[in-house]
Amino acid sequence: MLSGLLLILVLLPLIGITVNGAFQHQITQSINNQLRAYVYSVLAVAEVKDEHVVMPNYLLENQFNVIGSGLYALISSEDKLVWHSESFLGLDLPTNQSTALLLPAPPMGQGQLTQVRFDDLAGNSNNNHVVYSFSVSFETNETPLAITVHIVKDDADYQQQVSEFSTTLWTWLIVLMIVLALVQAIWLFWTLKPLNQFTKELALVEQGQQTRLNQHYPNELNAVAKQLNVLLNTEQLQRQRYRNALADLAHSLKTPLAVLQSQTDLSPDSKEQANNINNIISYQLNKAKSSANQAWHLGVSIDDVASKLIRTLAKIYQQSHIDIDYQAPAKLVFKGEEADLHELLGNLLDNACKAAKTQVCLSVTKTDSSLNFIIEDDGNGLTEVQRQNIFERGIRADTYNQGHGIGLAIVQDLVNSYQGELTVAQSEQYGGAKFTVTFRH
Template sequence: MIKVNSLKSRLVISALLMVVVLLPLVGFALFDAFSQQVKRSAENELKAYLYSILAVAEVEQGQLWMPEVLPEPRFNLPESGLYAWIAARGNNQTSEPLWHSGSYLFEQPPRLNGEPQLGQGHYQWLELEQVPHLVYRYTAAFESAGQSLDVTLNIAVAWQGYQQQLDTFAERLIRWIGVLILVLLLVQLAWLNWTLKPLAQFRRQLAQVESGELNQLSTRYPKELSVVASQLNALLTAEQQQRNRYRNSLSDLAHSMKTPLAVIRSQSNLDSAIAEQVQRLHEIIDHQCARAQTAGASAWHQGVELSQVIAPLQRSLEKIHAGSGKTLTLELDPKLKFRGDDGDLMELLGNLLDNAFKAANTQVRLSAKATANQLTITVEDDGPGITESRREEIFARGKRADTYQQGHGIGLAIVRDLVEDYQGQLVVERSSALGGASFTLNFPL
């Protein structure tokens, strides 16, 4: 079975099936009804002709007498398509008829199957000169002067005229069914577009919330979608509030711990081993607080343009490293968006660019590109680079990321954790263009 994931596609296919299947069935039913009506009309016409012949037929002394000219002109015209003949009952298959109309010019009597009972009639089909005819046969008994004559009256009419009516009706029916199918398809498509318009708007607003253009969904939808929009808005609000409470709680905890640590560090007679552990605690608190401030994957409904974050970072780095001769080159579309929190992106790029400036000789390059499924950001420098053994240490579980090289402190650990929070990938290698270190961030879209 073909899988159709789009609701609109399913409705369109259903509408097409309804129109394309149902209307031809209706047309077939109409044609069948018209065919039956034409046949009944032909049968009634034959009966009327039969009664007109019976009305003028006479029997005298056992002999059948008929007028030379019948009231119906077609009976008097040769091969007019309307024929009448009377045969003696039981002998109509083998002998010439007792009488026939002027239109009857057949050399051999037509061979008919089955003879109706006395006083009854029936219809049957007959091929006369390879033309289909409808025949009405009726058996009657004439009595005169005590003598009886049993005869079978046969009225045959060519079916060509009726078939032309059927063909004309079928042609017009097909034409109008086709026009009706086209009109109904257009109406169905217009109706589907109008019906599904709220869903399309709902999808656009979801994309805008995801990209950070909107914070809440509109609730001006039909009541079925309005309930969903309201629940999503409540979920977004609760998620934002929960993340803020989490950040504030960790920030308060960090500040409350820093004060005692500062008092301990201020002691002049502090043992070196204890001082080292206190410093270690101070760094851990800084690291975890910085990580707590990130939004991570929970910020799916936010988005920020890369240029909005890179521009202030570039100005800050140029001021900090003014006179060093180091330059930052950008290769990216300014409209590219990072689907996440702007603070997280600032933390990521700030740490990577700061480390790159510290390690670079003269050049630092930041490039970014996006595909349908992934956003890739690369920061490169022309410094000494990172040895392969050090790269393995960076990704080894339980190893601190700030131990592989001087100048790359706790910031790189934060970068690594942030990338993991966004279900991304951090690749460290040698830059093929500049020769130094290359940090590549891959984020799924």
């Protein structure tokens, strides 16, 4: 829209300037031809006697005979006025200090069109006049007599024509610019409407509010919409088959492990290894459930997941009098699966509740480039060594302060699967640990 409007604002004024200039040039040429014809009419009746110009009392063009008619004929020789028409009575041409006429004197046999301003005898200033001067030479018995004929015409008519034409031209150009801008706006709105609808539907799919593109689009976009719908359907089916396969695997391994663990003749080491196998299978299954790379179009309400977790944890830790503070803007969306967000926040909040004395805080912030989850507590915090080792596999909660470490390896893998970042620091506000999860977008 801006590029089209810029084209209109540049192109039409350039056309106006060009047309207006062409019209002024045409008017100038017309005046030049008209005044040249008057010069020839004056020269036709001019005579030279005794090296003096002799003119009839009345000229054929009646405007030369009417005082103040606006059309005047002058003849000068050697920068001195030697004759003027009756219409010039009461006017005085400008002269320099030596009383030489300030009128052009073109080369012999050539004409020149200029402008001049002169005063009347009372000193009142008149408007500009156009002057066409033409130099000729009369042959006499002794020496040739060089004279210049000046035809002076009031340029008020000329200026009025130019002004009227310019006003009309620019008025219609402005009207045309407005009409073209409106037509362009309507045309662009109509032609780009499918693209706007396409963008809105993609946003709805990305937010999880719909699973496919439902609108009918023009041929240029219809193929793209069909391919996207095929991609979305295929991705959903693949995720569903993946989940079903994982559920079948977990179910098929559950019974043999249960039978193995129920054997009474197993040694303590064997039972421990069976428990380890069970934990490893659970861990790997939970890790495999994360499908972040295929869930670009999903949208999960953070408020819904966080509120459920806080209510559940508040009941679990009711005896410990743990206060969980939740701070987040409304309608924030996590672009991923609900199970992943539930496991991520659940592990971090559960660890924080176990480590806290009385206060846990979950803060969610969003910027133009990231979504941030901040979990803080007022516990004893973590040492520098514990911060470095806390995400290592095999580290258990009882190897350092109670509450940190349980499920953190799973949390780390979940964050990595979404190309996020998990950092641990000391909470400035509460004094305990501060876990920050950042997802870039």
